[in-house]
Amino acid sequence: MPQLPAEGTMKAAVRWLRALRTADVDRARALFIHHDAYADLTPDQYSSGLEWLLRIGMVPVPRAAQASPALEERFLNLQLLEKSLEAARPDWITGGNEAAFDGTWLPAPGRAVAEVLGLSNTDAAAAVEKAWLTERARVGAAGEQALVTLIARSVHAEVVHVSAFSDRFGYDIAVESAHSRVHLEVKTTTNTTGQTIFLSRHEYETMRTDPAWHLVFLLLDEQEQLTTVSTVSQAWIARAVPRDQHSHGAKWASARLPLPPAALTPGIEALHEYLLPGAPATLLTGSGQSHAVHA
Known part of the structure; x- marks a missing residue:
């Protein structure tokens, strides 16, 4: 059944988005592989994260004009969630009960990915509703x-x-x-x-x-x-x-x-x-x- 990428892949994608704002792919990859701060994920997970970003059209990284660094990171992570939901079409979106999608409902898989992306449940629920409206259309x-x-x-x-x-x-x-x-x-x-x-x-x-x-x-x-x-x-x-x-x-x-x-x-x-x-x-x-x- 269709699902979002695994937690490690999504976590790697977030790091790629942050790194690619100031570095190219080769420099960012070297940082992830050789720096101890990024050793909690494997090279394969970093590769999967980059492949996912390429698949959903987030490389080159979109920019939020005149946004503060914190606001730009929130913008990018929201984009990542929205585009991931659109591309993956998880079964809890495509097969969900229509009555549940009211802009506040967030199922367990949605809460899990929101935590990985550092998004509030409110932001994530809005992204879920948007994905469902797209699927409905x-x-x-x-x-x-x-x-x-x-x-x-x-x-x-x-x-x-x-x-x-x-x-x-x-x-x-x-x-x-x-x-x-x-x-x-x-x-x-x-x-x-x-x-x-x-x-x-x-x-x-x-x-x-x-x-x-x-x-x-x-x-x-x-x-x-x-x-x-x-x-x-x-x-x-x-x-x-x-x-x-x-x-x-x-x-x-x-x-x-x-x-x-x-x-x-x-x-x-x-x-x-x-x-x-x-x-x-x-x-x-x-x-x-x-x-x-x-x-």
């Missing part, structure tokens, strides 16, 4: 593209991946014929249990005003192949979203909604009239598949 894009491909080969209608060029529509995919249209907002996960969807106020208002709008929930397998397609009940969405606080003039902007199995219907019924005869569209019709979410 990547999985979302993969799901949308998989659904666009499936629909395009299964229907006699124009299929437009609208979110590929704008996020202002309130939906991701448009399926249109001369006489009708379907607008699909797509949410995707690779997590088979405990799914949560995130709905923006704009998406919700689009649901309320656009009769062609439907929310589709996708499950991808470990190879990011589409395994399940379900439609989320709009009645459930209306009940599940937060209530505006009219007395204080406050309106919710984004909602985190735990998704129960009862809110899902397999397939996308709104597309049935568009399906081509003999199209490989069991995922779209819902035949042969169960709900995407398991209790």
Whole structure:
């Protein structure tokens, strides 16, 4: 399973970042190998640390303009954590429960690497949330593209991946014929249990005003192949979203909604009239598949 580099490698990477601000690679390597102060790590660990920095694009060392030495070191160590999480994609990021990532959650592996890097738990938790948001966007894009491909080969209608060029529509995919249209907002996960969807106020208002709008929930397998397609009940969405606080003039902007199995219907019924005869569209019709979410 994908994980961050070992503690010794990360500790070596921190030392490389510090040394390479003032020395070249050969001088820094000689320092690490021959000076007693650095003998707690092996030459192989130093080599692995440098290789990791090269892999994640931190050599040459990025600089924080006009920063004090202490602030620059914090900046570099944060960069190291963020880029390491993005490159390694550890399973506690890719397979984590969506409900946990709120900018404060820091699992044990995250706390361990934060200690190695000399970062506070607050800094590390922010980096973890950023990595998770990046992963969520990547999985979302993969799901949308998989659904666009499936629909395009299964229907006699124009299929437009609208979110590929704008996020202002309130939906991701448009399926249109001369006489009708379907607008699909797509949410995707690779997590088979405990799914949560995130709905923006704009998406919700689009649901309320656009009769062609439907929310589709996708499950991808470990190879990011589409395994399940379900439609989320709009009645459930209306009940599940937060209530505006009219007395204080406050309106919710984004909602985190735990998704129960009862809110899902397999397939996308709104597309049935568009399906081509003999199209490989069991995922779209819902035949042969169960709900995407398991209790």
